[in-house]
Amino acid sequence: MTGIVSFGAYLPRLRLDRKAIFAAMGWFNPVTFGAARGEKAVANHDEDSVTLAVEAARDCLACGSKGRIGALFAASTTFPYLERMNAALIASALDLQPELAAQDSGGAATAGTTSLLSALSCVTAGEVEQALVTASDCRLGKPGSGQEHVFGDGAASMLVGRDDVIATYLGSHSIRQDFPDQVRQPGRLFGRSWEERWIREEGYQPLLQGAIQGLLAKTEKSLTDLAKVCIACPDPRTIAAIGKKLRLTPEQLVDPLLGSVGDTGCAHALLLLASALAESKPGDLILVAGYGSGADALLFQATEALATFGGPAGVKPALARRVALVPYEKYLTFREILPVELGIRGEIQAPTALSALSRERRAVLGLVGMRCTACGTPQFPPQHRCVNPECRAMDTSEPYPFSSRTGTVFSYTGDMLAFSFDPPAAYGLVDMAGGGRLNLDFTDCTLDELKVGMEVALTFRRKYVDRERGLTGYFWKATPLRVQ
Amino acid sequence: MATGIKDKVAIVGMGCTRFGERWGDSAEDLVVEAYLEALADAGIDESRLEAYWLATCFDEINLGKSAIGLSQCLKLPFLPVTRVENFCASGTEAFRGAAYAVAAGACDFAVAVGVEKLKDTGYGGLPDFGISLGTRNRLTFPNLTAPGAFAQLATRYAARYGLAPEEVKRAMAHVSAKSHKNGAKNPKAHLRREVTIEAIMAAPTVAWPLGLFDCCGVSDGAAVAILTRPDLAREIRPDPVLVKALQIAVTSGEELMATGWDGAHIETTSRAAARAYQEAGVENPRAELSLLNLHDCFSITELVTYEDLQISPRGGAPRDILDGFYDLDGTIPCQTDGGLKCFGHPIGASGLRMIYEIYKQFQGKAQERQLTDPRLGLTHNLGGFPSMSVCSVAIFGR
Numbered sequence: 001m002t003g004i005v006s007f008g009a010y011l012p013r014l015r016l017d018r019k020a021i022f023a024a025m026g027w028f029n030p031v032t033f034g035a036a037r038g039e040k041a042v043a044n045h046d047e048d049s050v051t052l053a054v055e056a057a058r059d060c061l062a063c064g065s066k067g068r069i070g071a072l073f074a075a076s077t078t079f080p081y082l083e084r085m086n087a088a089l090i091a092s093a094l095d096l097q098p099e100l101a102a103q104d105s106g107g108a109a110t111a112g113t114t115s116l117l118s119a120l121s122c123v124t125a126g127e128v129e130q131a132l133v134t135a136s137d138c139r140l141g142k143p144g145s146g147q148e149h150v151f152g153d154g155a156a157s158m159l160v161g162r163d164d165v166i167a168t169y170l171g172s173h174s175i176r177q178d179f180p181d182q183v184r185q186p187g188r189l190f191g192r193s194w195e196e197r198w199i200r201e202e203g204y205q206p207l208l209q210g211a212i213q214g215l216l217a218k219t220e221k222s223l224t225d226l227a228k229v230c231i232a233c234p235d236p237r238t239i240a241a242i243g244k245k246l247r248l249t250p251e252q253l254v255d256p257l258l259g260s261v262g263d264t265g266c267a268h269a270l271l272l273l274a275s276a277l278a279e280s281k282p283g284d285l286i287l288v289a290g291y292g293s294g295a296d297a298l299l300f301q302a303t304e305a306l307a308t309f310g311g312p313a314g315v316k317p318a319l320a321r322r323v324a325l326v327p328y329e330k331y332l333t334f335r336e337i338l339p340v341e342l343g344i345r346g347e348i349q350a351p352t353a354l355s356a357l358s359r360e361r362r363a364v365l366g367l368v369g370m371r372c373t374a375c376g377t378p379q380f381p382p383q384h385r386c387v388n389p390e391c392r393a394m395d396t397s398e399p400y401p402f403s404s405r406t407g408t409v410f411s412y413t414g415d416m417l418a419f420s421f422d423p424p425a426a427y428g429l430v431d432m433a434g435g436g437r438l439n440l441d442f443t444d445c446t447l448d449e450l451k452v453g454m455e456v457a458l459t460f461r462r463k464y465v466d467r468e469r470g471l472t473g474y475f476w477k478a479t480p481l482r483v484q
Numbered sequence: 485m486a487t488g489i490k491d492k493v494a495i496v497g498m499g500c501t502r503f504g505e506r507w508g509d510s511a512e513d514l515v516v517e518a519y520l521e522a523l524a525d526a527g528i529d530e531s532r533l534e535a536y537w538l539a540t541c542f543d544e545i546n547l548g549k550s551a552i553g554l555s556q557c558l559k560l561p562f563l564p565v566t567r568v569e570n571f572c573a574s575g576t577e578a579f580r581g582a583a584y585a586v587a588a589g590a591c592d593f594a595v596a597v598g599v600e601k602l603k604d605t606g607y608g609g610l611p612d613f614g615i616s617l618g619t620r621n622r623l624t625f626p627n628l629t630a631p632g633a634f635a636q637l638a639t640r641y642a643a644r645y646g647l648a649p650e651e652v653k654r655a656m657a658h659v660s661a662k663s664h665k666n667g668a669k670n671p672k673a674h675l676r677r678e679v680t681i682e683a684i685m686a687a688p689t690v691a692w693p694l695g696l697f698d699c700c701g702v703s704d705g706a707a708v709a710i711l712t713r714p715d716l717a718r719e720i721r722p723d724p725v726l727v728k729a730l731q732i733a734v735t736s737g738e739e740l741m742a743t744g745w746d747g748a749h750i751e752t753t754s755r756a757a758a759r760a761y762q763e764a765g766v767e768n769p770r771a772e773l774s775l776l777n778l779h780d781c782f783s784i785t786e787l788v789t790y791e792d793l794q795i796s797p798r799g800g801a802p803r804d805i806l807d808g809f810y811d812l813d814g815t816i817p818c819q820t821d822g823g824l825k826c827f828g829h830p831i832g833a834s835g836l837r838m839i840y841e842i843y844k845q846f847q848g849k850a851q852e853r854q855l856t857d858p859r860l861g862l863t864h865n866l867g868g869f870p871s872m873s874v875c876s877v878a879i880f881g882r
Contacts, residue, residue: 344606344607345607345612345627345629348612350612350622352622352623353619356619356620356623357623360620360623363624364623364624377742379741379742380741381620381624383737383741387736387737387738387741387742388738388742389736389738389742389744410640410743410747411636411637411639411640411643411747412636412639413631413632413633413635413636413639413691413692413693413694414689414691414692415628415629415631415632415635415690415691415692416688416689416690416691417608417609417629417631417632417690417691418626418627418628418629418632418691419627420627424689424691424692425626425627425632427626427627427628427632428636428639429636429740429747429871431743435743436741436743437740437741437742437743439624439625439626439740439871440626441626441627447692452639452640452642452643453643463624463627464627473623475623475624
C-alpha cells in the first residue's frame, strides 16, 4: 500500500514577537491589534524557500537511505527562481541520485498538498519506488498589514513509498475554483487580499469544510473515526468554527501552529501532518486539509510500523529551537524591506561562473568532498592530489559526503568589516568528525556563543544574493549543535 | 648543486615615497617619485638599467594588468618588463625577479618596482577578495576579509597556549604601541602618532579579537630597488647592501584542508625562514640577527612570526614582546620604520619598503631610528591568509 514512509519539518530558529510588530506598526493600522498575539517563525537573513525545503527534507531523510527516491516534488509560492528548477537545486543539495523526475509547483498554498497527491499517484502508479515532497514558504506581508502578523516561514517534507509505510494513504478530495482572495504577481514582493469577512465566509469555511466532507463521503468514514484532523487555514477563528460545526473534539484538532509559527503557506498542511504523525499511534486515522484557490483533503491511517519508527526530529524540537528576533527593524533589514546602507562591500558582488557552479555542484550544493583511497584522508573540496603530506597520491579520490557529519570549531572570528546582513560576519575553520577541515560561515548563533572546540552541525544556506544578475548563491554553514 | 644567491646580488640604489592617503597622486606619480629617488641614490645613468619587475596586487586599479603600465609610465625603451603578483608578498616577488636576473648573469642591472594606490578603491580596508580567490574557492569560501582571516590566528593562539583572550590582546597591543612609537619617528610613515596600550585595548573591534590598532594602515605608496652584482656595486658606492638569502614558501594546502596545522603559526613562514637561515648560514637567529622588518599586517601576525622565525620559542612570543625584546632599544628591534602598522601597507610596495629600511639602517641613514652597527637584517613578506599563504623571507648584510 502506498503511504508515507517518513516525514520531516524545519522551522527557522528566529521568532518575531507579534507584539513587537504591533509596537512598531500598530500606529498605522490599529485594527491589527487582534492579530498581535504570539509569535511567528521567520527565516534568517541567509534562509529562503529553497534552504528551508532542504532542511525539512534532511530531517525527513535523516534515518534512511535516499537511494530509492525517483521523484521530487517541491512546492512553494516564494521560490527564488521562476526559471532554473528549484527542485533540482534542492535535489543537488540533498545529493539525490541524478536519475530523478522533479517538479516545482506553486500558485497557491495548496501546492503542498497537491504535491503530496502527485507523489502518492506517482508511487501508486509504479513510476518510482519512492517520491520525496518538500513544501516551504517565506511569504511577506506589508509592514502594518494583517498578513505581516499571519505569515510565518517554515517547511515540511514527506517521503512517499510502498514499503515501510508508517501511514497508509486512503484517499483524497479536492475542490478547485478561482477564488482570488490572495493575489500576487511575479516580481511583486507583497501580495494583496480582498475583504477578510468575504474570505472567511465564502472561502475558508465552505471550501475546507467541503473538501473534508467530500473526502469522508468518498472514503466512507465518519468524523468520529478520525483521530487527528489537521486544518491548514490562516485564520484560527475559522478553524475553531469548522471544528464546532463538524463537532470535532479538542483532542481531534491538531494545533494549527498559528500562534507559535504563523501560516507557512505551502508548508502548512504538511507541517501539521508531520506534527500529527509524531503524535499518532498505529491505527489512527489522520485527515489533513489545506486551503488555497480551493482546498485539498487527504486521509491517512497510521500503520504498525509507526510504533517502531525511529523517526526524524519533526515539528516539536523545531518549535523548541527558537530565539527572538529583535528589534523589528532587523526583520525588515533581513527581508530587504528596509533599504540599509550596504557599503561598498555589500554593493559589489563578483559574478558567479554558472558553468563552474554546474561543474562543481556536488561539492558546492551537496557538500560532497573526497576521501583518498590510498590513505583515507577526507578533504574538501575534491582534490586531484591528496593533501596529506605523507601521502600526496595523485587522483585517488572517492566521493565523501560531509553534510550530515558534525564538526568542532577550530578557529573563528566575528568580522565587522566583511559584509553581512547580520554583522559581525562569523566564520572560521571547522574540523569534521572523521577528518577533513572546512572553511565556513557560522549561522544561527552570536559571536559570544562561539568557542574553539565547540560542536557544530552543518546547514544549507544562502551564501549571497546577486541582485544585479538575479542569482542566489548557496552553500553550507556551521551552526552550534544545540542539545534539544 | 645549487648554492643559492648569497652575496651574488647587491642593492645599489633605493627609493621610497612617503606612504599615506595620497589623494592628489596617481600610481604613476608615486612610481616616478620613488624611481627618481632610487636613481639619484644609485647615482648611475638610467641607460644602464636593463630589466624591470613591477609588483602590484590589485590589477583593476594601479597600473592595470601586465607590465605595460610601468613601461609606458617610465617610457622604458622596449626593455624586458614583467609584472608579478603574489598577494601581499608581491613586493618581494618583484625583488626576487630582479635579484635572480642579476645572480644568473642575465643582466648587470635590474630594477624592482612596487606600487599600490589603495585609496582609489573606495574601501576602508583592502578590497574584497571575492574575485581574486579563484573561481572554485569563490563558490564556497566565507565572505572573508584580511582582518577576519588573521583574527583567527589570535583565536587559535589563545586556545593553543591556554591563554585568556585578554592576555593575547595585551601582547598584541604592545606590538602595535611599539610600531606607533617607531613610526612617529619616521617622516615617510603614514601614521605618525604614538598610541597608548590603553587606547589600543579600548579601540573598536574590526574582526574579533582584533581591534582597530591591531590592523595596519591602508596606504598609497611606491618603492624601488636597483640591483646589481656586488663587484659592480662597489664600483658605484662604498656601502651597497648584499642579499644573504631570499626564500619563498607557498602553502601546499594542508593548513586549510588537512587537520595537522595548529592554526597558531604560519607554516609558510616557518619553512621559508628555515631555508633562508640555511642559505645565509645563520645558525642562531636570536643571537645573529640585528633587526627585523616583518609583515605585521596585524599585530597577531607579527607575534606569531617571532616564533616562526625561531627567535621567540613556541608560545614564548608574548613574554619577549612584553619584555621589550623587539622594541627600538631592545635586543632585536623590529619594525624600526613603523612597519606595515604605521609606515602603511600599499601592497605591491610593502616588501620593497621593508628592504628600504634595512638598506638605510645599514648605511647609517635611519635618522632618529638609527641602530648601532646592525649586521644582519631580515625582511618577511606574507600574502594570503594564515590558512593559505605565500611567504618570503629575505636576509641582508653588508
